[in-house]
Amino acid sequence: MDFRIEDISPEEISRRLSVVEPLTESVRRLIDAVIRTEVDDAELIAATERIDQVVQTLRSRQRDGSFGTPYTPTFIGMPWGNAAVGARNAIAPPLQIRTESGVAECEMVLGAAYEGPGGCVHGGVAALMLDQLVGEAASTDGLPSFTGTLTVRYLRPTRLGALSARAEVTGREGRKTFVHATLSDDDGVTVEADAIMIAPKGFALPGGEVLPHPATAQEEN
Numbered sequence: 001m002d003f004r005i006e007d008i009s010p011e012e013i014s015r016r017l018s019v020v021e022p023l024t025e026s027v028r029r030l031i032d033a034v035i036r037t038e039v040d041d042a043e044l045i046a047a048t049e050r051i052d053q054v055v056q057t058l059r060s061r062q063r064d065g066s067f068g069t070p071y072t073p074t075f076i077g078m079p080w081g082n083a084a085v086g087a088r089n090a091i092a093p094p095l096q097i098r099t100e101s102g103v104a105e106c107e108m109v110l111g112a113a114y115e116g117p118g119g120c121v122h123g124g125v126a127a128l129m130l131d132q133l134v135g136e137a138a139s140t141d142g143l144p145s146f147t148g149t150l151t152v153r154y155l156r157p158t159r160l161g162a163l164s165a166r167a168e169v170t171g172r173e174g175r176k177t178f179v180h181a182t183l184s185d186d187d188g189v190t191v192e193a194d195a196i197m198i199a200p201k202g203f204a205l206p207g208g209e210v211l212p213h214p215a216t217a218q219e220e221n
């Protein structure tokens with residue numbers, strides 16, 4: 001796994017985000033517009049050419065492979081390509097996740113790009129969001145965890161629109177953390193999930209000892 005260290009200040013992180021987040025939002029608007037536009041074929045063809053020109057400009061300097069998750073030396077993560085929350089990833093649902101000890105939650109408005117059954121949220125998108133939330137809830141005490149098992153129950157269809165989600169740690173057993181999560185609309189819970197999150201061996205803190213630096217942990221494993 002990629003544990004690249006990037007030694008930049010929180011101010012520099014904010015500056016980079018302030019440039020890239022509006023770009024990502026712009027691409028989200030583009031995705032929504034491509035799905036919903038009713039302009040004629042000639043305009044679609046012209047739009048394709050203009051978009052391809054933008055792609056060519058962006059590709060004139062680009063990194064090899066995926067973005068990875070760089071960390072600052074003080075463990076501020078920059079998972080900006082992440083499929084669920086990447087600040088540079090326009091296919092990620094628009095989530096601003098808040099965390100406190102053992103809890104992760106957020107509100108979101110899901111539009112046409114997240115559709116599964118007509119007018120409703122795709123089950124995979126619901127699972128993606130809940131997977132991210134259970135991961136963040138399990139990791140709030142500094143013990144990063146992978147999803148070992150995620151069990152998702154779809155109780156009723158989730159209409160596209162304004163939604164909220166919440167994940168809460170329900171127990172811990174050695175390197176395993178158990179988390180319960182829900183996705184809700186105005187009428188209540190539509191999807192619920194239970195996760196068994198596993199702290200990878202290199203990061204295990206059974207006695208509460210300090211996390212090794214990711215770069216060091218990688219060398220040890």
Ligand SMILES: CCCCCCCC/C=C\CCCCCCCC(=O)SCCNC(=O)CCNC(=O)[C@H](O)C(C)(C)COP(=O)(O)OP(=O)(O)OC[C@H]1O[C@@H](n2cnc3c(N)ncnc32)[C@H](O)[C@@H]1OP(=O)(O)O
Pocket residue numbers: 071075077131132133134135136139142144145146147148149174175176196198199200201214
């Ligand atoms: C990193 C830098 C740190 C800086 C600070 C970070 C802050 C964090 C902030 C923000 C968090 C972000 C949150 C992200 C959220 C996204 C979540 C995802 O999408 S994760 C991708 C999908 N998941 C995988 O790709 C896993 C792939 N699987 C594996 O890597 C392994 O199978 C792993 C680690 C899950 C387990 O491997 P083993 O070798 O450690 O497991 P063994 O030692 O055999 O078992 C340990 C215990 O766990 C149980 N276990 C093992 N695998 C299990 C499983 N799949 N399901 C349930 N239990 C399992 C076993 O039964 C055992 O339990 P017994 O101790 O005996 O009670």
